Amino acid sequence: MKKIEVVQNVLEANETIASRNRQLLDKHNVFVVNIMSAPGAGKTSLVLQTLRRLRDKLNIAVIEGDVASAVDAEKVQNEAKAVVQINTRNMPESCSLMAIMIESALKDMPLDNLDLILIENLGNLICPAEFALGEHKRVVIASLPEGDDKPIKYPLIFVDADAVIINKMDLVSHVDFDIAAFRRSVAGLNPKAEVFEVSCKTGEGIEEWCSWILGQAKATATKQ
Amino acid sequence: MKKIEVVQNVLEANETIASRNRQLLDKHNVFVVNIMSAPGAGKTSLVLQTLRRLRDKLNIAVIEGDVASAVDAEKVQNEAKAVVQINTRNMPESCSLMAIMIESALKDMPLDNLDLILIENLGNLICPAEFALGEHKRVVIASLPEGDDKPIKYPLIFVDADAVIINKMDLVSHVDFDIAAFRRSVAGLNPKAEVFEVSCKTGEGIEEWCSWILGQAKATATKQ
Numbered sequence: 191m192k193k194i195e196v197v198q199n200v201l202e203a204n205e206t207i208a209s210r211n212r213q214l215l216d217k218h219n220v221f222v223v224n225i226m227s228a229p230g231a232g233k234t235s236l237v238l239q240t241l242r243r244l245r246d247k248l249n250i251a252v253i254e255g256d257v258a259s260a261v262d263a264e265k266v267q268n269e270a271k272a273v274v275q276i277n278t279r280n281m282p283e284s285c286s287l288m289a290i291m292i293e294s295a296l297k298d299m300p301l302d303n304l305d306l307i308l309i310e311n312l313g314n315l316i317c318p319a320e321f322a323l324g325e326h327k328r329v330v331i332a333s334l335p336e337g338d339d340k341p342i343k344y345p346l347i348f349v350d351a352d353a354v355i356i357n358k359m360d361l362v363s364h365v366d367f368d369i370a371a372f373r374r375s376v377a378g379l380n381p382k383a384e385v386f387e388v389s390c391k392t393g394e395g396i397e398e399w400c401s402w403i404l405g406q407a408k409a410t411a412t413k414q
Numbered sequence: 415m416k417k418i419e420v421v422q423n424v425l426e427a428n429e430t431i432a433s434r435n436r437q438l439l440d441k442h443n444v445f446v447v448n449i450m451s452a453p454g455a456g457k458t459s460l461v462l463q464t465l466r467r468l469r470d471k472l473n474i475a476v477i478e479g480d481v482a483s484a485v486d487a488e489k490v491q492n493e494a495k496a497v498v499q500i501n502t503r504n505m506p507e508s509c510s511l512m513a514i515m516i517e518s519a520l521k522d523m524p525l526d527n528l529d530l531i532l533i534e535n536l537g538n539l540i541c542p543a544e545f546a547l548g549e550h551k552r553v554v555i556a557s558l559p560e561g562d563d564k565p566i567k568y569p570l571i572f573v574d575a576d577a578v579i580i581n582k583m584d585l586v587s588h589v590d591f592d593i594a595a596f597r598r599s600v601a602g603l604n605p606k607a608e609v610f611e612v613s614c615k616t617g618e619g620i621e622e623w624c625s626w627i628l629g630q631a632k633a634t635a636t637k638q
Contacts, residue, residue: 314540316538343480
């Protein structure tokens with residue numbers, strides 16, 4: 191089974207580089223969050239809301255991952271201390287950010303002057319589950335219009351999440367989404383995951399999410 | 415660059431099997447549509463609407479691709495002549511259906527008694543763009559809540575599409591989505607793509623979509 195061996199080697203190499211990234215980040219006391227979701231679930235909107243709420247309390251940088259374009263990086267560049275855009279278009283089979291891309295991005299970032307890096311992964315519920323980046327926390331956004339069955343259909347990304355955000359709560363009366371059923375599916379896969387109900391459009395629930403991030407960042411800094 | 419060679423080999427092997435699938439389908443006069451989208455954009459709903467409108471005119475089977483679960487196959491099993499579920503969970507790095515999975519599924523299908531197979535690919539805008547399955551037509555669904563920038567951020571899947579469906583038109587007054595801008599982006603990448611505005615919830619636009627599918631199926635059958 192040659193193909194599986196190759197994939198295994200890629201994943202092992204990725205883990206090694208992810209550990210190295212984590213050591214570098216811990217040395218500089220920088221807390222890193224890997225934000226994952228399907229396309230259009232609200233990663234950029236969550237990054238923007240988080241920047242606006244927390245930029246007076248923390249020095250925040252953003253790493254924007256996209257297959258193509260810099261539209262997300264342009265949206266956040268006025269709000270963050272530093273923004274690095276990663277385009278994966280010319281990397282065959284890159285359906286996730288990988289640790290080696292983050293290693294390269296970190297070289298361009300003023301780590302001594304940062305407290306928090308938000309990484310916006312590619313819009314994909316499959317591949318990012320398999321590639322550690324060196325992050326401290328993994329966050330998955332699900333949005334109401336996608337339907338409540340995503341944890342059943344894409345379980346791995348939910349199994350390893352530290353937090354799950356239900357976004358687009360402003361559409362709750364316009365779509366069929368059973369919040370209790372969704373929460374039960376997440377709890378069944380991952381009882382420790384924090385679940386937040388938010389609307390990046392109206393700001394609903396953003397304060398609770400930002401309090402959690404702030405608490406996690408402080409707890410990580412204290413431990414070191 | 416060993417990794418790239420390996421990926422190249424996988425893609426080449428996939429193309430060979432896809433051509434073989436296509437020959438088999440043409441021999442049996444079965445028209446096949448590969449339906450792709452982000453998670454939750456409405457692939458299963460489109461399959462259901464298409465089955466309900468066209469099952470009196472065509473003998474239709476469905477191949478359901480999912481990372482895990484059979485929830486979609488269960489939804490369509492009463493409406494189709496045959497349903498095959500493919501779960502990719504235990505195949506490392508399977509972020510798309512691949513031609514070899516379709517080859518295996520076709521062995522279980524009554525090809526002599528079928529006119530149309532609808533393939534529901536995995537919910538992903540990246541990998542499925544690269545893997546031909548042997549299909550006659552490729553369809554991408556984008557849904558309004560995802561935002562109008564998806565062709566800019568995930569161009570490849572739009573470049574090769576024969577049709578692009580804008581779904582969830584019932585939410586048009588509740589979300590920010592510039593339909594003209596989206597259409598311009600698609601036309602810039604792929605001027606030949608047909609674009610349909612539909613709501614799988616209300617049925618809006620489904621008739622035009624089904625007329626197109628019916629016309630394409632007949633045109634393909636006539637040519638052989």
